[in-house]
Structure formats: C-alpha cells, structure tokens
Amino acid sequence: MPTERKETVPLEIIEKLPKTDLHVHLDGSARLATILELGQRYKVDLPAHDLEGLRKAMHLGENVGSLVEYLKAFDVTLRVMQTAEALRRIAYELAEDAAHENVRYMEVRYSPMLHTRRGLRLTNVVEAVLEGLRAAQDACGIESNVILCGIRNVSPESSLEMAQLAVAYKGRGVVGFDLAGAEYDHPAKHHKAAFQLVRDNNINVTIHAGEAYGPESIAQAIHVCGAHRIGHGCRLRENGDMLHYVNDHRIPIECCPSSNLQTNAVRDLASHPLKLYKDLGLRVTVNTDNRLVTDTTVSKELWLCHTQLGLTFADLKQIIVSGFKSAFLPFHVKQQYLRKVSDELAAFPDDVAELLSAYPTTKRADATLA
Structure with a gap:
C-alpha cells in the first residue's frame, strides 16, 4: 500500500514569515536585467x-561541480559593478528584493577591492553600497548592514587593506569582516594580520570555511582567525570533536543549501548536514549566498529544508529565530528584534493542517518553483 503523503507548507506561507539573510554576496545577487542594462x-x-x-x-x-567553477559567474557581474551608480542601484535592488519576501534584517558582504577597475576609490565603493542599502531601508523598511571581505586567493596585504576599511567604517554601516574566495589551497592563516586588526577593534568576524576544504579549515577560522560565525561549514560533520566545540560555544553556521549543491560541497540536498546540525543543537541559520547565481530566495531555501530535508514548520521557525540571534547587532537591538519576531512567528500554528486552514493559499506546497 502506498504510504500516506504528509501535507507540507507552501512556499507562499514561508514568504510571509519574518526572516534574516546573514550570508549574501552583493556581486552574486544583482538582477539579471540590471546586469544587461548596465552592460x-x-x-x-x-x-x-x-x-x-x-x-x-x-x-x-x-x-557546476566545484566552488572554483561557481565563482566564474562573478567575472560577469563584476564587469558592470565598477561605478558608484551601479553599486548604489544593485545594493538598493538586492534589499528591495529581500524585503518583498519579508526579510527584515540582512548583512550584505562584498570586497571593495573588486570594484575599483574604473578608478573608484575604496571609500567611494563602501559609501555607494551603504547609500543604496539606506535608501532601501527608507523605502521598504528592511534593515541592512555590510560585511567587508578579504579574498583568500588574493594577497594577505589586500585583505589587510580591506580590514583597515572595516575599521574605518565600524559604526557607520559595516558590522563585520569575512574571508571569501577559493578555499582549497588558500588557508585563512595567511590572512591572520587582517583578522588581528579587526579583532583588536572589536569587529565581528565570519569566515567561509568547510565548504571546499575539510574541518581543519573551520578549526583554523575559529582558533587562528577568531571567527564568531562560520560560512557554510558543510564538512564540520567530519570531525565530531570540532562539531561539539562549535555547538558548545554557540558559534552559528551560515548554511546555504542550494549553493552547496551547486558547488558540489554536498551530493544532493537530502544529504546536506543542516538537519544533523539542527538536531544536535547547533545554531543553524539559512541563507541565500547569492540570490542571482544560485537562483534562490531565503524563503525558497527554507522551503527546500522543509520539503527535501524533512524539517518541520516548527523547525523552520526555530531556524528563523537563530538567524536573529546570530546577527551582528548590538545585544539590545537584537533583543527588540527577537521579541517582535517571536510574537509574529507564534501567530503561525506549528500544525500544518491548522496552518493551512488559518492561511489559505493559492498554490500547493508541491507546486513547481518558478
């Protein structure tokens, strides 16, 4: 006899939930039509x-089979992101798109050194992006801050320069520092001076680690560079001792499931470690990574966690709360978000049948995503 099919939550209900996006790259999240127009x-x-x-x-x-292949799409987006006008527009549109699916708080990351081909000063780059995000906050109500990035496969001296920018703009819209780029064969410890500078200035640190290299990369990010959050962390499950250290110290994992499938960091969505991490009690967040390159939204990523990984609707709500807990925000601001968001989430019943009765939708959960 066929097994009874469990009813699942439609995407459009998940779109109604308040959310965060803590791991999203500016240069991977432009609108395709905007790239054409700017080109x-x-x-x-x-x-x-x-x-x-x-x-x-x-x-x-x-x-595309690997992180290196995945990063080739950025060669295209960066070609049109070399003027203040383009940066303002793309930052604004990213925040506008996120606001449309009820993302309340977002941390946008990028590396200013990649946007100077047409003569922009690094300060021009930072200020143009901040202007775009602030304009979107005024228009759409979404709060966004910036994480500046060093690049693993570029020189440590360049990462130090990006760290100096982060120090200069601390309290002016920049809330963290990251190390992105090709992970394999480019260890984070080479960029230690940049991380020492930002930590000396009490700036938050998140590092891409455990995506294209093993748990040693995560250990280095935390113990050598002082990471407060880990980007991706797919391979953390390969070292139980490190996994429990991350759990015990409440170090959040910025999970990006669809992106991890694209880069071959996981074999398929069903084998993504996110559910294991969640079940073990790790502080798991769900993010887009790149809205354009991965062709996704936060709501879609949560929906896939629900339909492909078997997370319950209650699990999704807990993950959303973890996103607000993990934000690089002052403690009292975070508290205000958590009170408001917890009240809003409580209005959505955990029981799927009750939820669907309370929030009738036009599309079914198994409808093909556009």
Whole structure:
C-alpha cells in the first residue's frame, strides 16, 4: 500500500514569515536585467545580450561541480559593478528584493577591492553600497548592514587593506569582516594580520570555511582567525570533536543549501548536514549566498529544508529565530528584534493542517518553483 503523503507548507506561507539573510554576496545577487542594462550603458562586453542567453552563459542555478567553477559567474557581474551608480542601484535592488519576501534584517558582504577597475576609490565603493542599502531601508523598511571581505586567493596585504576599511567604517554601516574566495589551497592563516586588526577593534568576524576544504579549515577560522560565525561549514560533520566545540560555544553556521549543491560541497540536498546540525543543537541559520547565481530566495531555501530535508514548520521557525540571534547587532537591538519576531512567528500554528486552514493559499506546497 502506498504510504500516506504528509501535507507540507507552501512556499507562499514561508514568504510571509519574518526572516534574516546573514550570508549574501552583493556581486552574486544583482538582477539579471540590471546586469544587461548596465552592460549596455557602460559598453561592457558580456557573454550574451539577452536574458536567457546570459542566464545560460552564467549557469545560474546549475550544479557546476566545484566552488572554483561557481565563482566564474562573478567575472560577469563584476564587469558592470565598477561605478558608484551601479553599486548604489544593485545594493538598493538586492534589499528591495529581500524585503518583498519579508526579510527584515540582512548583512550584505562584498570586497571593495573588486570594484575599483574604473578608478573608484575604496571609500567611494563602501559609501555607494551603504547609500543604496539606506535608501532601501527608507523605502521598504528592511534593515541592512555590510560585511567587508578579504579574498583568500588574493594577497594577505589586500585583505589587510580591506580590514583597515572595516575599521574605518565600524559604526557607520559595516558590522563585520569575512574571508571569501577559493578555499582549497588558500588557508585563512595567511590572512591572520587582517583578522588581528579587526579583532583588536572589536569587529565581528565570519569566515567561509568547510565548504571546499575539510574541518581543519573551520578549526583554523575559529582558533587562528577568531571567527564568531562560520560560512557554510558543510564538512564540520567530519570531525565530531570540532562539531561539539562549535555547538558548545554557540558559534552559528551560515548554511546555504542550494549553493552547496551547486558547488558540489554536498551530493544532493537530502544529504546536506543542516538537519544533523539542527538536531544536535547547533545554531543553524539559512541563507541565500547569492540570490542571482544560485537562483534562490531565503524563503525558497527554507522551503527546500522543509520539503527535501524533512524539517518541520516548527523547525523552520526555530531556524528563523537563530538567524536573529546570530546577527551582528548590538545585544539590545537584537533583543527588540527577537521579541517582535517571536510574537509574529507564534501567530503561525506549528500544525500544518491548522496552518493551512488559518492561511489559505493559492498554490500547493508541491507546486513547481518558478
């Protein structure tokens, strides 16, 4: 006899929930139409000159087999992100898109040194992005801050320069420092001076680790560079001792399930360690990584956790709360968010049948995602 099919929560209900996005790259989250338009305006050579052609050329949402292949899409987006106007617009549109799915708080990360090809000063880059995010906050109500990035596969001296920028803009919209880029063969310890500087200035640290390299990368991020959060962390499960250290010290994991599938960090979504981490009590957050390159939203990532990983609706609500707990925000601001969001989430029943009765939807949960 066929097993009874459990009813699942539709995507559009998850879109109603208040959310965070703590791991989202500016240069991986531009609108495709905006890239085309800016390419024409600035006479930039793009691999295609129509939406579908560009989507295929950039392999958006596709499994590309490795992190190195995944990062090639950024070669395209960065070509049009070299003016203050473009940076303001892309930052604004990212926040606007997030607000449309009820993301309340977002931390946008990028590396200013990648946006200076047309002569912008590093300070111009930082201020243009902050202007775009502040304009979106005024228009849409979404609060956004910035995490500046060093790049693993660029020089440690460049990372130190980005760290100096983070120090200069602390309290002015920059809330953290990150190390991104190709992980394999580019250890975080080479960039130790940058992390020493930001920690000396009491700036939050998050580091991409355990995505394209093993748990040793996570240990180095935490013990050598002082990471307060870990980006991705897929391979943490390979070292139980390290896993329990992360759990005991409440170090949040910024999970990005669909991105991890694209880069071959996980075999398939069903084998993603997020559920294991959640069941063990780790502080797990769910994020987009790159809204354009991964072709996703926070709501879609949570929906996939529900439908592909078997997380309950109550689990999703707990993960959302973890996102607000893990934000690089002052304690009292975080408390205010948590009180408000907890009250809002409590209005959504945990029981799926009751939930669907209270919030009737036009689409079923198993409908194909556009």
